Amino acid sequence: MQTLFTIDVSAPIDPPRAGLLRLGTNRAPGGATIDINNRYILRDGKPWLPVMGEFHYSRVPEHLWDGALAKMKAAGVDIVASYVVWNHHESEPGRFDWRGRRDLRRFVAACARHALLMFARIGPWAHGEVRFGGIPGWVVDQTPTRSNDSLYLGLVERFYQQIAEQLHGELWKDGGPVIGVQIENEYNLTGPGQGSAHIAKLKSLALAAGLDTPLYTVTGWDQAVFPHGEVTPVFGGYPDVPWGISPTMSAPNEVYAFRFTSRVGGDLGAQTQGAGEGDADKVVNDTPFLGAEYGGGVPTMYRRRPVIDADDIAAMLPVQLGSGVNLYGYYMFHGGRNPPGEREGQESTATGGWNDLPIINYDFQAPYGANGEAHPVLGKLRPMHAFLHEWGEMLATYAVQAPTKQPKGANDLETLRFSARSDGKRGFLFVNNHVRQYAMPTQQGVRFSVRLKNRTVLLPSCRVDVRSGVYFVWPVAFQMIDAELRYATAQPMTRLATPEGDIFVFRAVEGIPAEFAFEPETLRELLPDSELRLFDGALVVTLIPGARIKVITAHGHTLTLLLLSAHDAERTSVLPFQGMRRLVRTNAEAFVLNNQIVLRTTNTALQVDFYPPLQVIPPATLPLTREATGDGFDSYAAQFNLRSFDVQTIGLRQAQNVPPIKKGGPANASVEPAPEAFGRSAAWQINLPRNALDGLSNVYLSIQYRGDVGRLFAGTTLIDDHFFNGLPWRISLSDIPNDALSVPLMVTILPLRTDAPIYLDARYDPRPEAKREGALQTVALDDVCLEPEYELLIGSPI
Structure with missing residues (x-):
């Protein structure tokens, strides 16, 4: 098709x-x-x-x-x-x-x-x-x-x-x-x-x-x-x-x-x-x-x-x-x-x-x-x-234009969803093939025709399939200094200024070849030599993720075009460091505080890459090992010492049967049980090790359970609560007052009735299994653990 x-x-x-x-x-x-x-x-x-x-x-x-x-x-x-x-x-x-x-x-x-x-x-x-x-x-x-x-x-x-x-x-x-x-x-x-x-x-x-x-x-x-x-x-x-x-x-x-x-x-x-x-x-x-x-x-x-x-x-x-x-x-x-x-x-x-x-x-x-x-x-x-x-700044001035054929409404999952914003001479295509909880069909053999004031742009050179779940932005008549991209089938991400010339960074789209179509009169050379083909009068080069090429414009300007894979783009931040904005690619959370790059992770092995490369190995709070990546990034590895904790849980009381959920309130719909119902909750004591936070940026108490409502107490003080949705319930120890951490904690779990008129995501809903077992309600404390968060600081503080 x-x-x-x-x-x-x-x-x-x-x-x-x-x-x-x-x-x-x-x-x-x-x-x-x-x-x-x-x-x-x-x-x-x-x-x-x-x-x-x-x-x-x-x-x-x-x-x-x-x-x-x-x-x-x-x-x-x-x-x-x-x-x-x-x-x-x-x-x-x-x-x-x-x-x-x-x-x-x-x-x-x-x-x-x-x-x-x-x-x-x-x-x-x-x-x-x-x-x-x-x-x-x-x-x-x-x-x-x-x-x-x-x-x-x-x-x-x-x-x-x-x-x-x-x-x-x-x-x-x-x-x-x-x-x-x-x-x-x-x-x-x-x-x-x-x-x-x-x-x-x-x-x-x-x-x-x-x-x-x-x-x-x-x-x-x-x-x-x-x-x-x-x-x-x-x-x-x-x-x-x-x-x-x-x-x-x-x-x-x-x-x-x-x-x-x-x-x-x-x-x-x-x-x-x-x-x-x-x-x-x-x-x-x-x-x-x-x-x-x-x-x-x-x-x-x-x-x-x-x-x-x-x-x-x-x-x-x-x-x-x-x-x-x-x-x-x-x-x-x-x-x-x-x-x-x-x-x-x-x-x-x-x-x-x-x-x-x-x-x-x-x-x-x-x-x-x-x-x-x-x-x-x-x-x-x-x-x-x-x-x-x-x-x-440019996009803000562009007007929205609707396509010739539009979906009939939000329930139309068959028609491709897209729009454009443009000033008539340049613009961007916006495409979405994702709808929460609904599988969208793969749009096969897709090509776009964009009519500008003085010409029509056809893209891409080869028809592509837009997979279910994919969404992206593509540029049309996109200026790169004095070179012009007629179009690209990759998403612009950022532009970095360096003494050697500007770097234009793009993000590849899953399942779609990344084409860059240049207007011939604006292009002198690509380095290294790349296979160029002619399509509709444009010079087209197809790049694979990780590719980095030099573009020499017709007027002699040099710029770099860098294509990141979707996976790499998701691990990349644009941060100021050592006097310029850089790409910081890492498996950790990255941000800047007090002039230092802060990296936080729950993994003991950390990797961080910089582009453009750093001139010297920067100071850091852990030894850094420089590694080669082959894609132009300056790569460093660090290793944290593993911290593990023993968390003791002691059963305090078993759950009692809970009454059916009532309807009420302005919506006349399911309402939270009355306060006295929580006395029917199961309860466990949680004993945490002393000084767990020492030497760490944070420690998370992670609780996996099945039930209706979880509550965490220090003595009689409620520290946190959680409506069960299937995701881990996490509490940062650094958020808990020291006096609360000095006493054993208690977690209570109110049972979830199998007939509860409550919406839960089917991926996490424990009720079907409980029903198969003949149970009227479900309640369990499946796991309690402490997850350490490690921190590495790179650079000299202010």
């Missing part, structure tokens, strides 16, 4: 229009600017397509912030977004707490220290899977919320003034990193004292308090209402709907289908039901397409516990970017845990919430989990972030 997919990108693009939004001060003392028009954000007058990652400072101990922010920076994040959760700061009337993990000012200063900008999501209603959406219980008890009620607004005003005091001197206009404020969240109420007038009032309170920033946003989904011209709507989408009520697998999700009309995603889990269509689609011609909540994972909720694979997150990037998104914001990028406190807590049906969440754990299956550990999805995200850093 052979198929030609056509797309016309020759239509003229309207010039951007500015001055449509009434925003705040956009100029910093040194002259740096943040602006916005109806198509994109500008930084210092240039189009800007940044990556934003959500990280809730109050959910992470403050001594871990620097490391966490350094990791996010290395992963390609430009802006850190965070809720300022009201109840985390004013759990009692008039008594504000900005200390420790609640120290917003210190957190913002840490963002600046790592060259990260910051976006404050100030509520007052935040959601964030927090009780009452983050509004303190004592406020909920005495006044109508989320409206222009005078008592409520007076309390909000005091809260905003407190935030402004914390951020004094840290706003963009003061030379600080805070570039924006989000007002409220998922706001679609239209009753008396509500609607867009409430958002306008909240913005005026923020401005009066001194929260003067270049950008003001609101969430635009779920029939959101807001005053036009005062705020910019932001959008999102998640790979699953853990807030749903069905105990079965979800239908194909629309986040994997390109958007050519509305920017508003499907069900994003708003707690209230709006009336009408909302305002977001009414302002598409006046506001850019910005994202704030594209899922970096999903929360584990009681009635639905999906397990998200790395491709489920990464495949959203080409789809949303290919739909026109010009700010890619993740929720979440770093997980955490709810802070301790008497009246702070999680969203629950018992307190009127739509969902039941763990009391403490907020891992979110994010790129960095609750413990700050790197999850596999990072390797798939970093190459795309590097691409945006290098070519986002």
Whole structure:
């Protein structure tokens, strides 16, 4: 089967229009600017397509912030977004707490220290899977919320003034990193004292308090209402709907289908039901397409516990970017845990919430989990972030064009999904053949025809098969200094500047030969000599992953073209080291802190490769052995001494039979068992060795179990909890207070009934086996172990 997919990108693009939004001060003392028009954000007058990652400072101990922010920076994040959760700061009337993990000012200063900008999501209603959406219980008890009620607004005003005091001197206009404020969240109420007038009032309170920033946003989904011209709507989408009520697998999700009309995603889990269509689609011609909540994972909720694979997150990037998104914001990028406190807590049906969440754990299956550990999805995200850093300025100006033939909808799994963004002369193809939990057919014999203003580009020279699960971005009429690629069937990753010339790095696409088609008049020579063939007037060379060639342009400039395999690209970060940006390829987590490369791994054997090569062997905290790779990288190996631990578990009590799961709450769906049911849990004592953390960057307590809900205690203090989803439950020992580690721990596991109306991923669901054995419930502690994390520092600290 052979198929030609056509797309016309020759239509003229309207010039951007500015001055449509009434925003705040956009100029910093040194002259740096943040602006916005109806198509994109500008930084210092240039189009800007940044990556934003959500990280809730109050959910992470403050001594871990620097490391966490350094990791996010290395992963390609430009802006850190965070809720300022009201109840985390004013759990009692008039008594504000900005200390420790609640120290917003210190957190913002840490963002600046790592060259990260910051976006404050100030509520007052935040959601964030927090009780009452983050509004303190004592406020909920005495006044109508989320409206222009005078008592409520007076309390909000005091809260905003407190935030402004914390951020004094840290706003963009003061030379600080805070570039924006989000007002409220998922706001679609239209009753008396509500609607867009409430958002306008909240913005005026923020401005009066001194929260003067270049950008003001609101969430635009779920029939959101807001005053036009005062705020910019932001959008999102998640790979699953853990807030749903069905105990079965979800239908194909629309986040994997390109958007050519509305920017508003499907069900994003708003707690209230709006009336009408909302305002977001009414302002598409006046506001850019910005994202704030594209899922970096999903929360584990009681009635639905999906397990998200790395491709489920990464495949959203080409789809949303290919739909026109010009700010890619993740929720979440770093997980955490709810802070301790008497009246702070999680969203629950018992307190009127739509969902039941763990009391403490907020891992979110994010790129960095609750413990700050790197999850596999990072390797798939970093190459795309590097691409945006290098070519986002150009991509931001490109308009979206739909193909001649489009899928009929999210459920159409047969039609190839693709789009293009272009200015009519150049552009990028975005292709996705991945839909979470659904096998897509291999698209056989694929070739594309892209009509530009002055020509039509046919690619590739040989028809290719696009396998199920594959997604990518290909350049069309791509400028490499003064050489022009008519097209490439590999994804641009980054560009490195060196004294010997620029290096253009590409990522190969699984199962597709990597063709690079040059315009002949722009090319003089390839070194070493490569087999060139003529296709449709272009000179085409096919490279294998690992290949590195010199390109001599017609004007005599020299550049290097490097092709990484998909596997190598996933192990590669772009980091500054020894005076220049380099590729750092390693089997460990890599980031920069205090001018040193930090490598962390749970393996005793570590390898790290640098490109361009280092001039000298750098200092390191372990001996480095230099090795040859044959692909131009400078390779080093190091060996850690194995650390192993004995962990003793002692059974304390056996589980009792648990009652059937009840339905209730606003969703009239499965709800978490009542508190007294947890007395039926099985319990074990866990004895940890003393001083386990000595000489290690961290140690993870890993618990494998079967059941419904796991809870971990030190004495009577709940340290962590976990809704079973089949994945290992991991707790960082460095997050546990020393006094808690000085006593034996206790883990309890509530049995999971085999008839529980709860969604679990079929790959991890223990109920079918338990049913076959005739059991009414299942509960087991399968394994408890400690996993050491080793650390190697390379380079000299500041």
